[in-house]
Amino acid sequence: MKNTSNLEFALVGLLKQKPQSGYDLRKTFAKTAMRHFSDSPGSIYPALRRLQARGWIADAKPSSQPEDPRRRQVFHLTPQGESSLVAWLERPVAREDVVWRLPELMLRFAFMDGNVPRSTALRFLGQFEQALAAYAGELRADFERSSSQMPLNTGLLAFQSGVEGFEAQLAWARHARARLMEDSL
Amino acid sequence: MKNTSNLEFALVGLLKQKPQSGYDLRKTFAKTAMRHFSDSPGSIYPALRRLQARGWIADAKPSSQPEDPRRRQVFHLTPQGESSLVAWLERPVAREDVVWRLPELMLRFAFMDGNVPRSTALRFLGQFEQALAAYAGELRADFERSSSQMPLNTGLLAFQSGVEGFEAQLAWARHARARLMEDSL
DNA sequence: TCCTCCATGTAAAAGGTTACATGATTTG
């Protein structure tokens, strides 16, 4: 079984919350906090078909004659799709994920509530913090070394922005874990 | 003329600093602060050829018989490549760039020193701050509204992370502008 | 009637990932 793109997991996560049509999903991408996903039909409709071909989603319509194929088509998650979603949410957080796939990690975290227990989200944040602290530490050390070796320039400043991005993410993770823990009391 | 990918501009920027081979560039991507670019040969060598075909870069070798084509091939920027690089660096910062193309903006900023005057970098940061402040403000308002309408959940926390990422970027931009201004005295 | 929104699709093009392949040179 081949890899699943962030877009595909986003679709699966949204369909888990509520069965809906491709058009509904496009509107969600266009208007809500998930706006950094493209809402172009050329990405979403093919992605839905791939998921359907894999058996992760299905449409409600019985296979009666399709009449007008241009009619609203509501998809829902299959049991297989559900278990794939949960398996994805439960994956451990590796260092490489933090370096190369931060958006995917955040997408996973966003979909945890309602699909896996809070304990899973807390475990996720713990692993996330660890990996992030390690990587951000390395970057910071690298940056300080470079800083002392050359005069100020825009390349250095851009590097600093990258380091601070990871540090901000780390601060968020610590805060989020604290919030979730007090929320569970 | 078609669009140029971030990878291609990264190659152009590095070649402006110093003529070098594809292998050298791969090492740079593998080991320096530009490590979030892939160092796979399957991306870099084809990109170099596209740039060569466009006339932005050229190799030093005269067109003598190529003997062993597996020999080190050092590329340098052509005048056309240089002016394309500068034109890219000088583009105004639009709101959509901030929303959709933050990595490209940071890449541009990183390559400014040595290629355009400091005043261009300062103008860039000014426009960047404005667009970023506006967008981060919208996101923050959106987030506060959502926060007050529903109980705490991981989706909300993930959203918060996104907002804070933009806010951190904004804080960096203000700081960077101050640093560059005092550096110019 | 005209325009906008609903709702779904296709086609072409391009870029990147992964995996594989080749052979020279340097290092232990």
Place this chain on the structure above:
DNA sequence: CAAATCATGTAACCTTTTACATGGAGGA
């Protein structure tokens, strides 16, 4: 001499972007 590194490439595959296309429904 063997292994690692230098150095460049190809091929298949896949996703995404962009642009175009189709029609129904509802409101001004």
